[in-house]
Amino acid sequence: MKLVYVFDAYCGWSHGFSATLREVVSRHPELPVEVVSGGLFTGPRRVPIREFGHVQGANAEIAELTGAAFGEGYERLIADGTFVMDSEAAARGIAALRQAAPDRAAELAIALQRAFYVDGRSLSDAATYRKIAETARLDADAVVAAFESPDAPYTAAGDFHRAAELGVTGFPTLLVVDADSATPLAYGHATADEIDQRLAALRTP
Template sequence: MSSAERASLTYAFDAYCAWCYGFGPTLRAFAEDNAQRIRLGVVSAGLYTGARALPVSAYPHLSAERRNVTRLTGVAFGMGYDRALSQGTVVLDSTAAAAGLAALRDQPGVSELDAAEAVQRAWFVDGRSLCDPEVYRDIADELGLDADAVTTAYGAPAGRAKAHADFRALRRLRVLSYPTLLLDTAHGADQMGGAASTAASLTAALDQRLTATVPQAPFHDLPLRGEPS
């Protein structure tokens, strides 16, 4: 199947969303199983913005959420993340994280899913602040990208503008919980699944929808929550 014929999907996620981290292996398996017939774009949500951009200590529920995500999805969190929760000083700022993802996402040849996974590992495994430009330099090196270009883009005003454009795009689509996977169709965005989905159920949903919908270009241009959809 040619690139032009592939179905376009939008993955709505937040880098600080533990449920999105738990959904990661399922999405990876689905993406690999359907690599020849889908294009997957990643769009950031704004779970922790404005008055909600606070230190980890302001969110004591995160420890229990960590346990629930592991219990339901089997993903492992790193010692760095446990240490960050214990210390409580890292500020959760989804705008900075979204700007970092945008800086990575805009590099030639990058896999948006690879970039999103790397950003989440920096937080949920290593416990690194996603406000730190060195995080994106290290990810760029890991992914074989131009590290100077990535860190320059992250620090530029356009990076924050792209982050806010992502937030607005998901609000227009009325996506209110994360993770959410959307099939982009001629009639709008059709939700296919979320954190409770399996790779097989996502593939079955794609099969069903492709018999009745015609894919179109992905969307890149309400209270939010990170939990199973």
């Protein structure tokens, strides 16, 4: 049995789920966690953030419901509306971090979202991954090399395919996978206590 966390690093609701994810992982060290990028802003959706007029309102709702912080760095980054959220680049980034420390994938996904939503760092910039890797005491050169590798887009595409294969259509989604069955534990928002209740119900014969 393992947890599968399907998220998008540029999804505000995924950022809002970070505290719950951290708590669930802390409570269940016996459960491995697979982190999969979903690909929210790809293809024709890869446009300046001003095209998504609902962002600020949604962020306010996320902050109120989850307590997630949206920092001054983030506000500065998106202020003129020209910033482009590119989920393919973010997927390459989490894959590079995940490769460096597979057993810390959930922690690194949370750090990635903090880099954007609090510090205002672009997830298309190799320097962002260097900083996260250094802070996490990983091999920063190896992480950047993996992010910039010619194979990285195929890795990102593999994540998007994995998310679709799991039947995930929105982010974040937390699943528990046992053998060939995948059961949703949370979609969009849930508390750690709610997830514990759902896990306990699944484990009850």
